[in-house]
């Protein structure tokens with residue numbers, strides 16, 4: 001994409017023009033890459049978001065910072081890595097991500113809410129020149145395939161209209177072998193009938209999310225699931241693969257003189 005206008009000014013408030021003919025407005029240095037342009041989303045309040053999470057930590061007797069740090073460890077990245085955070089909100093994961101990648105790394109982060117990005121930007125450490133913020137939709141990531149070493153997403157997985165597509169998009173933009181770490185609220189099933197679980201259930205849909213394992217891309221490798229932050233948040237992590245698993249249909253069935261393929265073909269011929 002090309003910047004339209006005088007470079008210094010355009011980087012703050014110009015337009016990015018794509019060779020496909022689309023153009024995207026830049027406001028205060030943040031390009032609006034949301035696609036499709038008009039959609040309804042549930043948005044939290046950006047100014048009180050940190051207080052809400054702090055309150056949740058007190059309710060759960062847990063430390064949100066420690067949980068975020070564990071999630072970032074799962075990315076398995078070191079200094080110099082190029083990371084993407086999907087739906088970054090007001091940036092509570094930035095300190096952990098920036099610590100992991102160091103000054104030589106690159107952090108790209110986006111959210112669909114301009115308000116969230118405003119707060120995220122205000123909180124960035126002064127002199128952080130390795131952070132790129134954009135407005136974008138988690139269902140249409142405005143990045144080329146294999147652009148990042150790893151990707152973090154926390155907090156919208158329960159609400160994407162199409163979870164399979166959201167996870168497929170995340171896997172698409174990460175290099176093969178890189179990690180995708182994605183999670184959201186959801187009380188661990190073994191608390192369902194305890195007082196702990198029953199009280200959390202009274203918060204309505206908030207803690208009722210279940211890990212969408214069926215939506216993990218079939219090309220994923222080393223898929224793992226864990227709960228953290230008082231067992232009230234699930235976290236799925238996997239390594240990006242590019243091929244689906246295959247079966248050896250030519251293996252002979254035990255004790256029989258025919259292969260799995262023979263049996264399948266016979267069944268297919270049977271009316």
Ligand SMILES: C[S@@+](CC[C@H](N)C(=O)[O-])C[C@H]1O[C@@H](n2cnc3c(N)ncnc32)[C@H](O)[C@@H]1O
Nearest residue numbers: 041087088089111112113116137138154155156
């Ligand atoms: C619960 S907050 C999570 C913020 C942060 N990731 C965290 O770890 O606390 C969810 C965020 O997802 C954003 N969001 C909701 N739908 C989105 C979408 N389709 N694409 C991008 N961001 C979205 C909201 O604006 C909000 O900032």
